Amino acid sequence: MNVLVAGGAGYIGSHTVKRLKEAGHAPVIYDNCSRGHRAVVDILKVPAVIGDLSDRAALSRALRDHRIDCVMHFAAYAYVGESVEKPLMYYENNVANTVGVLQCMQEAGVNRFVFSSSCATYGDPDRVPMTEDEKQIPVSPYGRTKLMVEQMLRDVIGGDLRFTFAALRYFNASGCAADGTLGEDHDPETHLIPNVLGAIMGIRPNLTVFGTDYPTPDGTNVRDYIHVDDLADAHIRAMEKLEPGKPMFLNLGMGRGFSVKEIIAAAEKVACKKAPVVYGARRAGDAIALYADPTRAKQLLGWEAQYKDPETIIRTAWNWFSKHPHGYEGK
Numbered sequence: 474m475n476v477l478v479a480g481g482a483g484y485i486g487s488h489t490v491k492r493l494k495e496a497g498h499a500p501v502i503y504d505n506c507s508r509g510h511r512a513v514v515d516i517l518k519v520p521a522v523i524g525d526l527s528d529r530a531a532l533s534r535a536l537r538d539h540r541i542d543c544v545m546h547f548a549a550y551a552y553v554g555e556s557v558e559k560p561l562m563y564y565e566n567n568v569a570n571t572v573g574v575l576q577c578m579q580e581a582g583v584n585r586f587v588f589s590s591s592c593a594t595y596g597d598p599d600r601v602p603m604t605e606d607e608k609q610i611p612v613s614p615y616g617r618t619k620l621m622v623e624q625m626l627r628d629v630i631g632g633d634l635r636f637t638f639a640a641l642r643y644f645n646a647s648g649c650a651a652d653g654t655l656g657e658d659h660d661p662e663t664h665l666i667p668n669v670l671g672a673i674m675g676i677r678p679n680l681t682v683f684g685t686d687y688p689t690p691d692g693t694n695v696r697d698y699i700h701v702d703d704l705a706d707a708h709i710r711a712m713e714k715l716e717p718g719k720p721m722f723l724n725l726g727m728g729r730g731f732s733v734k735e736i737i738a739a740a741e742k743v744a745c746k747k748a749p750v751v752y753g754a755r756r757a758g759d760a761i762a763l764y765a766d767p768t769r770a771k772q773l774l775g776w777e778a779q780y781k782d783p784e785t786i787i788r789t790a791w792n793w794f795s796k797h798p799h800g801y802e803g804k
């Protein structure tokens with residue numbers, strides 16, 4: 474299929490472009506590079522439109538010129554803290570621009586949509602592991618933007634019999650391409666694995682652990698780390714399985730939770746070096762434990778995570794970070 478990958482110069486989008494190409498599809502990157510990397514476009518060697526999603530003329534042209542069959546929509550802002558400080562910026566980019574994408578798709582007759590949703594749509598779950606039937610009460614503007622798009626998609630499918638979509642609720646995306654070609658390069662970086670590796674390499678002075686008194690076995694938060702290549706593969710399967718009128722809402726996680734301390738220990742083992750760690754107070758809004766029950770994705774897509782432990786995931790990240798300590802551009 475010809476696939477427009479909005480946000481294809483970013484972390485998860487770029488890894489998905491790579492896998493799409495390897496699977497014989499024809500991906501086209503659409504990205505304004507505000508939070509992604511032009512270097513990725515050169516590495517991936519696929520057609521790319523450097524443009525903003527709010528530029529509907531450019532987007533419509535891209536859909537038509539490349540005879541797009543499916544849009545994968547990764548392009549969004551994704552920092553919880555920033556969304557609290559600048560909610561309108563989040564509603565504009567994550568919600569209003571998605572309205573525009575869907576309108577352009579309708580005009581161009583493109584009916585398949587794969588959406589980057591998030592476990593942040595659940596807020597604080599009543600129980601773990603979390604199924605897709607867990608109540609969705611997000612606790613941040615970021616999580617609410619993702620839930621709003623899910624709601625909007627339900628409405629769109631109700632009025633358009635040809636339209637279909639998958640809303641993929643990722644847990645903690647992690648790791649880097651196994652062949653070392655692509656990595657994770659956010660600015661600022663808020664994810665645990667790049668930050669602990671950065672602390673080990675001396676790129677950052679230390680790693681702060683927020684809270685050691687949670688009701689978990691070692692007192693630190695528990696999260697579900699899903700390798701970015703596993704995420705990419707789930708997108709491709711979802712796109713291939715989509716049928717008109719049959720939307721999918723799927724959790725994408727490994728299905729197991731690991732604590733912050735367990736991740737630090739795994740990173741130290743991989744890098745053969747201790748991480749300088751500072752233990753701080755709890756951070757407002759952090760849930761105790763979040764991990765997926767990925768059964769539905771297995772049933773509907775025949776997909777499950779191939780990376781099943783943090784050490785293997787971190788090895789792929791270490792491979793990239795040790796060669797790119799300052800990211801793609803070497804800043």
Ligand SMILES: NC(=O)c1ccc[n+]([C@@H]2O[C@H](COP(=O)([O-])OP(=O)(O)OC[C@H]3O[C@@H](n4cnc5c(N)ncnc54)[C@H](O)[C@@H]3O)[C@@H](O)[C@H]2O)c1
Pocket residue numbers: 479480481482483484485486503504505506507508509510524525526527546547548549550551566570589590591592642643644645646647659
């Ligand atoms: N990283 C995670 O753990 C995680 C977890 C759950 C959900 N998600 C979601 O997955 C998606 C991708 O996450 P990521 O970590 O790869 O983020 P990222 O910031 O690395 O990638 C997003 C890309 O979208 C582009 N973009 C943003 N707004 C744009 C616009 N208006 N026009 C054109 N391009 C635009 C950015 O330049 C960037 O390249 C996001 O929607 C995020 O909310 C991520």
